[in-house]
Structures are given as C-alpha cells and as structure tokens.
Amino acid sequence: MKNTIKCKNCSSLNFCKKGFRRTEHRGKIQKYYCKDCHKFFTNDDGFYRMRNNEKIITMSIDMYISNLSSRKMRNQLSRHLNTKISHMSILDWVRRYTLKVSKFVDKLGYNMGNSFYADETLIDCGGRDDRFWCCIDWDTRLITGVHYSLSGNPIEAQKFLFKSIQKGKPKFIQTDGGVFYPKAFRKLFYSNKVGGLTVEHKIQNASVTKIHNYRIETVFMKIKDRVDDFRGLKALWSAPILMNALIIQHNFIEAHTTLDEVPCNRAGQELDLGENRWLDLIKLSSS
Ligand SMILES: [Zn+2]
Known part of the structure; x- marks a missing residue:
C-alpha cells in the first residue's frame, strides 16, 4: 500500500521533511517544506x-x-x-x-465470472415495504450492484440490473420468479442482431423446480441479516450511503467464511491492505 506525498499547494515532489505539527488527539504529524513554492504542508492521509x-x-x-x-x-x-x-x-x-x-x-476494474445471481429483500418500514436489491458474481462472491426502492416494478428492476453490470456482463443472471424481471431483461438486454437476450435470464422458481441454490443463499442471508438490522437504511436520505458501506464491507473488508478470501482479491484486486x-x-x- 502506498500513499504518494506531494505538495498541497503546487503538487511538487521537490520537498523535504521539516519538523512536526503537534495535535491533541493524533500525536505528532510530519511537516514538509516545499522547495518550489516555499510553503509548509502536511500530508493528508485521509485523517x-x-x-x-x-x-x-x-x-x-x-x-x-x-x-x-x-x-x-x-x-x-x-x-x-x-x-x-x-x-x-x-x-x-x-x-x-x-x-x-x-x-x-x-x-x-474486476475480473468476474459468467454467472450472476440477483435477489431482493423486503424491508419492513412500518407500513411501507421498501425493497433492497442485490446482485452477486458467483465466482468471486463480489457484490456487483445494489439498489433501494419503494416498490418492485420493471423500471426499478431495470435500474437495478443496469447498475449490476457496470463492471462486466455475465453470460446469465439468475433471479427469482419476480413478475417485473422479464420486462426489465427485454428492455436492457434484447438485441435484434442476436435475436434474443445478450444476457440470459435464468429464473429459479423454487416452488416449481424444488431446487434451491444453497451456496448462493448463504451469501444473501449474510447480507440480508445486515440490512434487516440497519436501522439507518429506513431513513431514505441515508440509504444510498449505507448501501455503499455494505458493499465496501462485503467486497473489501470481510473474508468469505468458507473461501477465506476477500471478494476483491478473487476478482484480481490485490490492494495490499494490512x-x-x-x-x-x-x-x-x-x-
Ligand atoms: Zn509547493
């Protein structure tokens, strides 16, 4: 992990260490002197x-x-x-x-696989049933996109699917039997040249096939647990930020329980985090 230091005023790399700034809560912070613009600066490490x-x-x-x-x-x-x-x-x-x-x-950017799985959760907001949508790449377990909406309809499904393929298109996306999906897929992925969908829509209708994909279910269960307890999500203004926080936590911070690897690493992003x-x-x- 590297944090390149440069002058705050003129972006010059021509500087030297020169004394410290004392802070009450964060101890001594290195000061630098810029030899080009002759000003002092400290490095902003984010804090x-x-x-x-x-x-x-x-x-x-x-x-x-x-x-x-x-x-x-x-x-x-x-x-x-x-x-x-x-x-x-x-x-x-x-x-x-x-x-x-x-x-x-x-x-x-990420290297992802060909199979994405999408799922929605209803969030009880006291009389209002909000929806949290989440899409995962099976190979890396990376969350490829999330969406928050006040209802389930083809337009919201389309917004969600569009966000989910920004870093790579899979061969197929599997969803549940939600009635709004087929229309959203046609709008987003139908091509006359191909004569069909450019991204295949697989529907997993558990009541018909009696088949569940238990492995992907465990990933969704973990995310759903989070979302259910996330009180802040129910205040709409904070939902987008908290959803991003969940993505970061899932993709970059926590190792997958059975794979013992963080999704971003599996997707080829070794950020060398300590x-x-x-x-x-x-x-x-x-x-
Ligand atoms: Zn300077």
Whole structure:
C-alpha cells in the first residue's frame, strides 16, 4: 500500500521533511517544506484535521457496519477506551469515509465470472415495504450492484440490473420468479442482431423446480441479516450511503467464511491492505 506525498499547494515532489505539527488527539504529524513554492504542508492521509485517532475512527466504522448501532458503539468506546464520542460523530465518520472510499473503488476494474445471481429483500418500514436489491458474481462472491426502492416494478428492476453490470456482463443472471424481471431483461438486454437476450435470464422458481441454490443463499442471508438490522437504511436520505458501506464491507473488508478470501482479491484486486483494512483503504483513497 502506498500513499504518494506531494505538495498541497503546487503538487511538487521537490520537498523535504521539516519538523512536526503537534495535535491533541493524533500525536505528532510530519511537516514538509516545499522547495518550489516555499510553503509548509502536511500530508493528508485521509485523517487530516480529524479530532480523533484514526484507529478509533476505523474501528467505529468497521463495527458499525458489522451491525453494532452507533449508540452501542459510543458506549463501547466509553467503557473500554475511555473515549467520549457522540453517536452522531460515528455516523458522520461512516458517511464521510464511505463516500471517500466509494469514489476510489468505483474506479477499480474486476475480473468476474459468467454467472450472476440477483435477489431482493423486503424491508419492513412500518407500513411501507421498501425493497433492497442485490446482485452477486458467483465466482468471486463480489457484490456487483445494489439498489433501494419503494416498490418492485420493471423500471426499478431495470435500474437495478443496469447498475449490476457496470463492471462486466455475465453470460446469465439468475433471479427469482419476480413478475417485473422479464420486462426489465427485454428492455436492457434484447438485441435484434442476436435475436434474443445478450444476457440470459435464468429464473429459479423454487416452488416449481424444488431446487434451491444453497451456496448462493448463504451469501444473501449474510447480507440480508445486515440490512434487516440497519436501522439507518429506513431513513431514505441515508440509504444510498449505507448501501455503499455494505458493499465496501462485503467486497473489501470481510473474508468469505468458507473461501477465506476477500471478494476483491478473487476478482484480481490485490490492494495490499494490512490488518486494519478500513484504515488502509481510506489511506489509499486519499493518495
Ligand atoms: Zn509547493
């Protein structure tokens, strides 16, 4: 993992180390002197001007996305690390760094397989049934796309499928028997030249075939568990950011239980992240 340092003012690489800036919460920070524009600067490793230690910040983000509520997280920090932080600060970190890392990982390419699996979950929002859509590449277990909507119809299905193929088109996408899928597939994938769909639509109708794909089910179950407990998802304004946080956590942070590998590595993205993967991802996104 490398974080290229350059001058904040003129982007010059012609600089030298020159003293330290003292910070209250993050210790001594290296100062640099630019020999071209003659100004001092410090390197922004992603935590510039943050009032808290980067380890506390990344631990909070990691644990929050792994299902600890921001209030519980605040209490843990207070009990074990004697650190007083409001639960709003924790939500703020999750938003800030999810956006930063999302921008970085959106630019990455992946080697994916030919079979994608798509699934939707209904989210009970007290009278309103929202839908969380998720698509996974079987070979790498990478989440290729997610979508959040207030209803299930061909237009939302189309938006979801479109997002899911931005980093690579599979040979087929398997869905359940949702009535909105066939129309969405025709709109997105029908070609006159081919005389059919360019991406095959496989429907897995469990009540007819009595066949379940248990292996892919376990991946979806894990994601569904997250989504169900994610209270913030039900506040619509925060749903897009939290969905991105889930993608990052799944694709880049947590090793798959049976494969013991992180999906991004299986897709050919060895980012050389250390033990604290959120910390290194944030640093990479900041360089
Ligand atoms: Zn300079």
